[in-house]
Amino acid sequence: MFIDFKADGKTVIVIGGGSEGYRKIQNFLDSTAEITVISKEFSEKIKTIAEQGKIKLKQIQINDAKKFVAQLKPKPDLLLAVTDNSELNSQLVKEAKTVGCIVYCVTDPYLCDFIFPAVAHVGDVKIAVSTNGRSPAVAMMLRQRVEQLVTAGDLLEIELQTYLRKLLKDSTTNQQERSKLLNEILNNEDIKQALEEGNLYVAKALSLKCVQNIKRLQ
Numbered sequence: 001m002f003i004d005f006k007a008d009g010k011t012v013i014v015i016g017g018g019s020e021g022y023r024k025i026q027n028f029l030d031s032t033a034e035i036t037v038i039s040k041e042f043s044e045k046i047k048t049i050a051e052q053g054k055i056k057l058k059q060i061q062i063n064d065a066k067k068f069v070a071q072l073k074p075k076p077d078l079l080l081a082v083t084d085n086s087e088l089n090s091q092l093v094k095e096a097k098t099v100g101c102i103v104y105c106v107t108d109p110y111l112c113d114f115i116f117p118a119v120a121h122v123g124d125v126k127i128a129v130s131t132n133g134r135s136p137a138v139a140m141m142l143r144q145r146v147e148q149l150v151t152a153g154d155l156l157e158i159e160l161q162t163y164l165r166k167l168l169k170d171s172t173t174n175q176q177e178r179s180k181l182l183n184e185i186l187n188n189e190d191i192k193q194a195l196e197e198g199n200l201y202v203a204k205a206l207s208l209k210c211v212q213n214i215k216r217l218q
Contacts, residue, residue: 007031011074015092016082017042020106024080027116029054065091075099082106153195160195160203167211185210
């Protein structure tokens with residue numbers, strides 16, 4: 001089961017300043033999460049993100065996982081252990097779990113409370129692809145295939161549906177009736193043709209005409 005976690009307003013600690021840490025940070029940059037990266041050293045890419053004010057850096061050498069977690073104030077909502085030291089990662093997430101953190105361990109999927117699927121992100125469309133941590137490379141390949149399947153027409157249909165929902169909400173308060181009307185309009189051949197041609201303006205105009213006709217019949 002995939003859950004699109006809302007990280008807005010959450011406190012996220014990423015332990016590890018290398019390439020894996022950089023990749024995991026990308027999952028939170030579009031949110032308003034407070035992201036802190038902790039490591040004894042940081043990659044240039046991570047330093048660049050910090051210079052942009054998107055994350056905070058703390059240069060710390062962690063020798064005692066229990067002591068380190070105990071000193072965290074406030075306790076983070078999410079803690080990601082992504083160092084190249086598998087034993088340290090395991091100790092960190094185990095200690096973090098005892099204080100109620102949601103955790104991710106890059107070196108031991110069985111300790112994770114969640115996984116990072118490969119996400120195909122095209123416009124407003126997000127499709128997650130996962131191999132349950134068994135093959136990130138295959139997940140990435142499948143993600144690229146999925147991205148190629150999403151067309152410009154699909155993205156325009158999302159915009160049209162957003163427009164239509166507002167129109168139909170003003171026309172009827174019955175949810176089932178709105179859903180039925182929405183499907184009828186989206187299956188209109190002229191509207192489908194307009195979307196395939198990339199003409200959202202025409203699709204909206206035709207949709208409006210359909211809604212107006214519906215109102216006349218009521």
